[in-house]
Amino acid sequence: MRLLSAVLACGLSIGTAFAQGAAENGNSAVLRGLDKVNGQTQDLEIPVGGSAEIFGVIVSLRECRYPADNPTGDAYAYLTVRNPNDATVYFDGWMIASSPALNALDHSRYDVWVMRCTST
Template structure:
C-alpha cells in the first residue's frame, strides 16, 4: 500500500499545486440521480448517504484546468470504517475507485485560488 499522501506517478512528472478544494460528482446508481458538490481542503461534505473528507486536491501548475488528483476518505454515514481512502484521479476515475453497490463518486476538478 502506498504512503497516505504519496503523489500519483503522473503528478510526479510535472510541477503541481494544491487547490483550495475540489468539485466532486456523486451518482446514485439505483435512481440515476447525480449531484455535484464542492468541498474545501480539510473539510467534509455529504452527498446522498456518504460523507466525504477532502485532504488535498492537486493540479498541474502550468494548466490549472488540467488533471486533478484528490485525496479522499469516504464512508457511509454513521459507519466507523472508511469505504474508500486514497487518491482519485479526474481523468481516470476507474483507476482507484470507490467500490460501493449503490453510489459512485468521482473527481471533476480542483478549485483554484
C-alpha cells in the first residue's frame, strides 16, 4: 500500500509540475544500461524520437523532460524497451532519474535507467 501511495504522490507531483509549466523538454536523454550477468555498464545518448540498442534490448525515447529551474536535476523520460528479435515489449512508460525503482524495467538480464536529459 505504501508503494501505491508513493507512486500516486509522484505521479501527481509530476503532473502538477508539467501543468504549471515548470518542466522543459529535452532534445535527448542519457541512459545507462546494465548487463546483470557480467556487470558491464554502458552509457548512451538517444535523441527524442530515436532508438538505440543497449546490450540485448532496443530502447526508444519518446520524450524527455527536466525541471526548468534545475536543468541538471531530475529527468523524466518516456521509454519503450523491447526485444530486438521479436519486438516483445519489456517496458513502456515514464522512468524517473532520481527514482529508477519506482517504475523500472522488469528484465531478467538487463537494466536500463535514465541519467539526465540534454537540451543541446
